[in-house]
Amino acid sequence: MRNRKVINSVLAIMIAFIMGGLMVLLSGDSPLETYSVLLKGSFGSLNALKNTIRYSIPVVLLAYSFSVCNQCGYFNISHESQMYSASLAIVMVSELTQGWPSWLRLILMMAAACMASIAACMIPAAAKFGLGVSEVVVGVMMNYLMAYLTKHMIAFSFIAQPGSSSIMSLPVSESVGAVSITVSTVVIILLYQFVMKKTIPGYRLSVVGRNPLFANASGLPSMRIMLSSAVVGGLLTGICAIGEMLGYYHIIYSDFAVDIGFNGMTAALLGAQNAIGMLLGSLLLGALKSGSVLLTVVTSVPAELVDCVKGFVMFFATVTFIRSDVWMRKGGK
Amino acid sequence: MDIVTILTVAVRHAGPVLLVAMGGLLASRVNIFNLALEGFMLIGAFSSIVGAFYTGNVWLGVLFGVLASTLMIIIYAVFIIELEVQPVVCAISIITLASGLTRYLLNPVFGVSGRYVLSSELAMPVVHMNWLEAIPVAGQILNNHSLLVYFALVLPFVLAFVINKTKYGLDIRAVGMNEEAAVSAGIHVRKVKYSALMINGILCGLGGAELALSVYMFNVGMTNGRGYTALAAITLAGCNPLLSLITCLLFGFAESLVVSLSGVGFSSYLLGMLPYALALVAAVAPQVARRCIHFIKRKKSETEMISEYYRN
Numbered sequence: 001m002r003n004r005k006v007i008n009s010v011l012a013i014m015i016a017f018i019m020g021g022l023m024v025l026l027s028g029d030s031p032l033e034t035y036s037v038l039l040k041g042s043f044g045s046l047n048a049l050k051n052t053i054r055y056s057i058p059v060v061l062l063a064y065s066f067s068v069c070n071q072c073g074y075f076n077i078s079h080e081s082q083m084y085s086a087s088l089a090i091v092m093v094s095e096l097t098q099g100w101p102s103w104l105r106l107i108l109m110m111a112a113a114c115m116a117s118i119a120a121c122m123i124p125a126a127a128k129f130g131l132g133v134s135e136v137v138v139g140v141m142m143n144y145l146m147a148y149l150t151k152h153m154i155a156f157s158f159i160a161q162p163g164s165s166s167i168m169s170l171p172v173s174e175s176v177g178a179v180s181i182t183v184s185t186v187v188i189i190l191l192y193q194f195v196m197k198k199t200i201p202g203y204r205l206s207v208v209g210r211n212p213l214f215a216n217a218s219g220l221p222s223m224r225i226m227l228s229s230a231v232v233g234g235l236l237t238g239i240c241a242i243g244e245m246l247g248y249y250h251i252i253y254s255d256f257a258v259d260i261g262f263n264g265m266t267a268a269l270l271g272a273q274n275a276i277g278m279l280l281g282s283l284l285l286g287a288l289k290s291g292s293v294l295l296t297v298v299t300s301v302p303a304e305l306v307d308c309v310k311g312f313v314m315f316f317a318t319v320t321f322i323r324s325d326v327w328m329r330k331g332g333k
Numbered sequence: 334m335d336i337v338t339i340l341t342v343a344v345r346h347a348g349p350v351l352l353v354a355m356g357g358l359l360a361s362r363v364n365i366f367n368l369a370l371e372g373f374m375l376i377g378a379f380s381s382i383v384g385a386f387y388t389g390n391v392w393l394g395v396l397f398g399v400l401a402s403t404l405m406i407i408i409y410a411v412f413i414i415e416l417e418v419q420p421v422v423c424a425i426s427i428i429t430l431a432s433g434l435t436r437y438l439l440n441p442v443f444g445v446s447g448r449y450v451l452s453s454e455l456a457m458p459v460v461h462m463n464w465l466e467a468i469p470v471a472g473q474i475l476n477n478h479s480l481l482v483y484f485a486l487v488l489p490f491v492l493a494f495v496i497n498k499t500k501y502g503l504d505i506r507a508v509g510m511n512e513e514a515a516v517s518a519g520i521h522v523r524k525v526k527y528s529a530l531m532i533n534g535i536l537c538g539l540g541g542a543e544l545a546l547s548v549y550m551f552n553v554g555m556t557n558g559r560g561y562t563a564l565a566a567i568t569l570a571g572c573n574p575l576l577s578l579i580t581c582l583l584f585g586f587a588e589s590l591v592v593s594l595s596g597v598g599f600s601s602y603l604l605g606m607l608p609y610a611l612a613l614v615a616a617v618a619p620q621v622a623r624r625c626i627h628f629i630k631r632k633k634s635e636t637e638m639i640s641e642y643y644r645n
Contacts, residue, residue, distance in 0.1 A: 027441030028441070132620055133616055134616070137561055137564055138616060141565070145613070155600075155602060262425065262429050265425065266429070304433070304436040304437040308436070311433030312430060314426040314429050
């Protein structure tokens with residue numbers, strides 16, 4: 001079972017890269033050169049490796065956020081809106097608490113970011129579990145709404161930076177180091193694995209995920225557990241937003257989360273929602289992102305190739321190339 | 334800024350959404366909730382611009398858009414019907430792929446990044462009808478649109494006829510209601526599903542072509558959620574073609590309000606939220622209404638039962 005999933009993901013990635021290579025070939029460049037530059041830009045030097053890890057970390061967190069929600073049947077694709085609301089909360093708190101002690105401000109910012117992200121994650125979940133509306137439509141609408149609201153806030157409200165040529169928010173002075181972000185991400189992942197595998201709440205979650213009707217019949221409050229999976233998903237996205245805002249950006253730019261949007265889901269699908277698989281999937285996406293920087297510098301191939309390859313990876317990751325039912329019959333009992 | 338202009342622009346904006354919505358309606362009538370409308374529309378828009386650029390003819394461009402979008406939907410159909418991929422996952426990956434492909438291909442094809450504007454000779458021509466001028470307000474609103482917008486306005490009536498009055502429509506309804514019963518009644522379920530999806534693809538291609546060629550340009554992410562909006566419109570209308578016409582016109586009206594009011598000095602960002610907020614409400618409203626009606630009915634029957642009990 002596990003072997004088949006690994007082969008499946010590897011096949012998906014290979015086909016995606018071949019398709020991407022064909023695209024490059026058709027537009028008159030050399031695919032081999034392109035891929036070697038991508039590889040060099042993502043793993044070729046210590047600096048490149050650092051960048052790869054830096055871009056992988058948000059993807060890992062989003063992949064886990066997607067995976068925990070998906071286990072309970074909630075298709076969490078409103079990551080973009082969660083990122084926007086969390087970062088808006090961070091900048092607002094930072095503006096409102098000018099002059100307070102630094103540690104208090106940091107704690108308040110993080111708490112506000114997590115709360116905002118959880119709230120944004122709960123809206124589609126409530127629509128799905130409460131009303132039976134497709135959470136995808138609601139989630140995507142939330143993404144567009146939050147993107148516009150963010151643009152409005154960073155252009156016309158008290159967090160807008162006056163006198164800048166393009167719209168952006170005021171900077172946040174507090175910051176978190178890259179090392180502590182990496183370490184805390186690893187801790188969060190380990191903690192998550194422990195909770196899911198070894199504790200009662202984790203077990204309940206997986207029971208509800210496997211069969212909500214059975215869980216209901218055996219007396220588990222499945223509605224509450226489903227909603228709490230959405231809370232965990234929102235929390236993980238909030239942590240991702242904290243890392244991005246306080247670690248790297250410090251300023252909200254217009255559309256800064258658009259690039260991140262579906263990455264978490266792609267990594268989760270690629271890793272077949274398995275702990276190590278999702279890590280490797282995120283590493284692939286992070287490597288693509290950090291390699292694309294060198295790609296534009298060295299070759300004439302546009303960086304958008306990476307979007308294209310990402311699309312193909314996701315597309316082929318959905319297919320099970322090796323059908324389980326066929327194997328069952330042949331392996332026969 | 335008079336109301337007639339706003340309504341004229343509303344009809345123009347409603348055109349592409351209407352075409353795509355009708356496609357989605359047909360798919361959802363055969364039990365396929367086609368979330369990937371957005372992706373097919375984007376592919377249609379991009380390919381129509383490419384086609385018009387290479388052939389120098391608008392209508393060949395439209396044909397190109399339709400072909401590309403149909404090809405894509407055949408792949409989608411094979412994925413979800415033959416390979417049994419989860420439709421939602423497949424739809425999202427189609428949208429990601431469409432956005433990635435158009436983003437990348439813009440560079441090798443046109444040598445630009447972000448957006449490409451064709452020469453204005455390749456704009457979708459508008460049809461001017463003299464006899465419409467005689468009618469005071471409606472004539473003005475309905476005049477001077479492109480052929481595809483008129484097609485979109487007629488389409489709901491055609492679909493209503495096809496679904497309700499023809500043999501093919503009967504097959505579609507049977508498959509949508511109960512697949513197993515349809516099989517036992519001798520209906521070729523697979524064929525019906527494929528054909529409905531093919532028509533969906535053609536309509537998405539037309540919608541994308543109208544969207545791109547009416548302004549003779551393509552920019553990245555041009556569809557801007559219109560595929561989802563179309564889905565929300567048919568959800569609100571309960572998959573009824575004629576009601577969908579009204580809801581799509583409503584979305585067109587919201588979009589035209591955004592265009593006209595932002596010129597007067599409202600915050601364009603807040604106004605930009607209007608169509609999406611409307612779509613959100615449209616997607617949620619039918620379910621809320623159903624719950625409310627259910628609740629009221631239950632209360633009513635309960636009170637009736639109690640009063641009956643005491644009367645005896």
